Amino acid sequence: MNNAIKKVVILGGGTAGWMSAAMIKKLLGASVDIELVESEAIGTVGVGEATIPPIKLFNSVLGINEAEFIKETKATIKLAIKFENWRTQGQSYYHTFGAAGRNLAFCQFHHLLKRANQLEDDSNLWQYDLNYLCVEAGKFAQINSKDPIYELPHAYHFDAGLYAAFLRRFSEKLGVKRTEGMVEHVKQNQQSGYIESLVLKDGTLINGDLFIDCSGFKGLLIQEKLATGYEDWSHWLQCDRAIAVGSERFEKSLPYTRSIAHSAGWQWRIPLQHRNGNGLVYSSAHYSEDQAAQLLLGNLESKALADPNFFRFTTGRRRKQWHKNVIAVGLSSGFLEPLESTSIHLIQSAIIRLVHLFPHQGIDDSLVAEYNSQSKLEFEQIRDFLILHYHVNQRSDSLFWQTMRNMDIPDSLAHKINIFAENGRLFRDHNDLFQESSWLQVMIGQGIIPKDYHPIANNIPEANLMDMLKKIKAIKNEPLAGLPSHDEFLQNIIQTVK
Secondary structure, eight states: OOOOOOEEEEEOOHHHHHHHHHHHHHHHGGGSEEEEEEOTTSOOOOOOOBOOTHHHHHHHHHTOOHHHHHHHTTOEEEOEEEEESSSSTTOEEEEESSOOSOOBTTBOHHHHHHHHHHTTOOOOGGGGOHHHHHHHHTBOOOOOOSOGGGOOOOEEEOOHHHHHHHHHHHHHHHTOEEEEOOEEEEEEOTTTOOEEEEEETTSOEEEOSEEEEOOGGGOTTTTTTTOOOEEEOTTTSOOOEEEEEEEOOOSSOOSSEEEEEETTEEEEEEEOSSOEEEEEEEOTTTOOHHHHHHHHHTTOSSOBOSOOEEEEOOOEEESOSEETTEEEOGGGGEEOOGGGSOHHHHHHHHHHHHHHTOOTTOOOHHHHHHHHHHHHHHHHHHHHHHHHHHHSOOOOSOHHHHHHHHSOOOHHHHHHHHHHHHHOOOOOOTTOSSOHHHHHHHHHHTTOOOSOOOGGGGGSOHHHHHHHHHHHHHHHHGGGGGOOBHHHHHHHHHTTOO
């Protein structure tokens, strides 16, 4: 089949649908028509309220002003995730978006610190991390310096529903057509198997050349119609339920996400300008719905604003995330629990991947194969990073954590853990979403302390090493005094919006 793609139909709104519409229309312009079909009667999961730094690039490409975005989506700044009780009960660590210290050529900073620790220096990795220092001080603002040692990478917490509404207005101004309605029937070409049109319950016929399935877990097109199959990863990531509820905001907005481990799952706490987002990801083999609700509601620390919302999931991915003329984006493409706030990023990367490989002269098997290969690798790399948090634990209080610690893990992850544990080496896989600094923080935070360090670290005389570390620590702390509090920053930037 070699027909030019003139019209793209997006099934489903929410964050996935409107992010898809906005970016494709922005970049491809008049070369394609875009029609988004959604129904107000169908709710969205709406738990993807925490993001990672690439969201800034997405908004920038769209030309969205940061101040306007923060105001319209009730956003706050996110500098890190705090993991509580993951290694042992009562112990916590941060996975920040920053990087500690300053690397030498061919020798990462943590090797220098490892040598210093063996020389009886008691400082830790995070004391050299500007993101961590700002988190602890509750401060944030962009630092005007070209020196990368002052980089302060950030993302956002925001209201996903407000973000979708914001992008809807943005998309419609660009010419995206929105059609209200529920799908009654999907017409499929009997010879090619390609989707030809959607028939809505009121009889409206929506024709298209390329269809983007943002219909959520059910995967109305990619699975119910095209039956692409699902790769189940629940033997590694055994949580299969979640419960979410909003609560009243705290007096101060924390510039980080909290991830609090319980006996058979974990709780998120996400600060927004107008409320807190809360949820519990858990294993149904260990908690009933009533137990999960009681656990979450008993640990909110502020008044719930609604009844909890439950949903079920199976961790994994569609075996073909692009099949025939359908691309699955968002929950229809697979699900990885939001432990590292990757849900919205997976939407973003799927859209950008499609734009890179857009089949404007007709769908080509090589484009489809490349898209699916990249998607598969991305999901697997994120999967391994999530498994790391669960597998490398020292908890003995529940069967859940003991099972996670003793289970077999993917060879790709086992190799990464083993090589770091032996000599502190970290190697970022091709196109891995997570940098070496991310793997480093989680491994050390979870208690993997390398036995050795790189011999380059020995080239620095002991006195010089200690002096260098002292100076780096001072440089990292220097900007703090001049930074506003997180809430002051939010108030100041919102006031700039006319």
